[in-house]
Amino acid sequence: MAEVKLLKTWSSHFALRVVWALKLKGVQFDSIEEDLSNKSPLLLQHNPVYKKIPVLVHNGRAISESLVILEYIDETWKQYPLLPDDPYESARARFWAKFSDDKVFPSIWGVFIKQGKEQEEAFAQVFENFSFLEEELKGKKFFGGEKIGYADLALGWIAERVFELEEIGVKVIEKEKFPLVSAWMQEFLKVPVIKESLPPHEKLVTKMRGIREKYLGAAHPE
Amino acid sequence: MVKSDVKVLGFWPSPFLMRARIALKIKSVEYEFLEENLGSKSELLLKSNPVHKKIPVLIHNDKPVCESLIIVEYVDEAWSSSGPSILPSDPYDRAVARFWAAYVDEKWFSALRDIGSANGAEAKKAAIEQLIEVLVLLEDAFVKCSKGKAFFGGNQIGFLDIAFGSYLGWLRVTEKMNEVKLLDEVKTPGLFKWAERFCADAAVKDVMPETDKLAELKASAPPSS
Numbered sequence: 001m002a003e004v005k006l007l008k009t010w011s012s013h014f015a016l017r018v019v020w021a022l023k024l025k026g027v028q029f030d031s032i033e034e035d036l037s038n039k040s041p042l043l044l045q046h047n048p049v050y051k052k053i054p055v056l057v058h059n060g061r062a063i064s065e066s067l068v069i070l071e072y073i074d075e076t077w078k079q080y081p082l083l084p085d086d087p088y089e090s091a092r093a094r095f096w097a098k099f100s101d102d103k104v105f106p107s108i109w110g111v112f113i114k115q116g117k118e119q120e121e122a123f124a125q126v127f128e129n130f131s132f133l134e135e136e137l138k139g140k141k142f143f144g145g146e147k148i149g150y151a152d153l154a155l156g157w158i159a160e161r162v163f164e165l166e167e168i169g170v171k172v173i174e175k176e177k178f179p180l181v182s183a184w185m186q187e188f189l190k191v192p193v194i195k196e197s198l199p200p201h202e203k204l205v206t207k208m209r210g211i212r213e214k215y216l217g218a219a220h221p222e
Numbered sequence: 223m224v225k226s227d228v229k230v231l232g233f234w235p236s237p238f239l240m241r242a243r244i245a246l247k248i249k250s251v252e253y254e255f256l257e258e259n260l261g262s263k264s265e266l267l268l269k270s271n272p273v274h275k276k277i278p279v280l281i282h283n284d285k286p287v288c289e290s291l292i293i294v295e296y297v298d299e300a301w302s303s304s305g306p307s308i309l310p311s312d313p314y315d316r317a318v319a320r321f322w323a324a325y326v327d328e329k330w331f332s333a334l335r336d337i338g339s340a341n342g343a344e345a346k347k348a349a350i351e352q353l354i355e356v357l358v359l360l361e362d363a364f365v366k367c368s369k370g371k372a373f374f375g376g377n378q379i380g381f382l383d384i385a386f387g388s389y390l391g392w393l394r395v396t397e398k399m400n401e402v403k404l405l406d407e408v409k410t411p412g413l414f415k416w417a418e419r420f421c422a423d424a425a426v427k428d429v430m431p432e433t434d435k436l437a438e439l440k441a442s443a444p445p446s447s
Contacts, residue, residue: 087299
């Protein structure tokens with residue numbers, strides 16, 4: 001029996017990608033919750049380079065970096081393929097996954113931790129990034145087509161976080177301006193495996209509110 | 223030679239362009255190379271990569287592929303029956319190669335660039351020390367991945383060789399301009415010998431820009447394309 005462990009935290013959206021992938025493929029795994037302020041010897045042993053989660057441990061061998069883990073999962077367990085067979089479509093999925101981490105995440109983070117003029121500049125970045133996503137979704141329900149795939153899992157954190165952000169007073173997306181992205185977010189969160197794995201809403205809102213206050217307080221000390 | 227409608231948009235000093243060219247050479251794919259003037263980007267580039275407007279871009283049968291490592295994987299898959307495989311076949315080995323390639327682009331690239339942008343002797347010294355730390359980790363990765371063979375990929379150059387090796391020209395420029403030895407026979411013996419083998423490889427030597435020409439560009443950090 002293959003042994004699969006996932007080192008994660010309850011709130012990390014990078015770890016959530018891996019949970020989604022494993023569940024879509026019906027792979028049994030043990031979750032090991034890490035306290036990042038007090039990293040376990042297991043984490044330090046399995047990810048000595050970055051000392052970060054998520055880390056997937058399969059038959060004693062560790063794989064780090066969420067997108068690398070996703071590809072490993074897809075290549076190891078063949079049911080519910082995440083990446084398409086066609087090399088060009090695969091390249092596109094990988095492109096959007098990279099876009100998520102290189103561009104979308106920093107822009108939304110910028111909006112999250114700033115206010116005033118700096119936040120306006122970050123919003124402009126978010127707007128530009130969403131425009132690209134809106135274009136990509138033309139004629140498609142999901143980035144993966146009819147079903148969610150690799151790119152949806154990579155970008156899915158947006159769907160999850162946007163609602164929490166609204167609750168703490170940061171409105172990241174307007175439905176009228178980005179109807180396809182908005183529809184994608186709703187459809188994505190309806191997928192049973194996605195929905196049942198989401199972190200507890202109130203707990204996450206409280207955490208995010210705390211983070212935002214900390215950054216705003218640091219920027220403008222009393 | 224494999225005939226196909228392939229174009230590559232690039233800028234000659236770019237290590238990222240080099241990755242695409244090495245991959246195509248390994249697979250014996252003929253292509254038309256279009257040199258971009260980054261100060262005045264072509265219509266084709268802006269149309270093919272509207273999101274980033276960067277090179278390299280591979281255009282295969284009019285369909286564009288962007289991001290250098292994604293291009294390498296694409297070439298490996300699209301011409302899978304031609305020439306040796308670029309990525310390993312085992313999923314765990316593939317994950318290790320991808321992990322270190324991402325590390326190279328994140329940690330190695332920024333460490334190399336920091337040497338070029340460092341202000342003053344103290345800052346430069348610190349930046350060099352930081353790069354050497356990164357190299358020591360990569361030396362360890364080389365020993366583990368190569369398993370005693372010539373390259374990260376084994377007997378032939380593979381994905382991680384391409385990802386890291388494409389920076390060697392710029393590494394040499396940095397060594398020259400800062401009068402420092404970064405790849406060292408004593409500290410990084412595996413990588414030291416690997417670098418010579420990589421640069422001499424048939425898939426690499428014709429597409430590697432000359433160190434002197436790179437140095438002339440008066441930068442000790444690679445262009446961001």
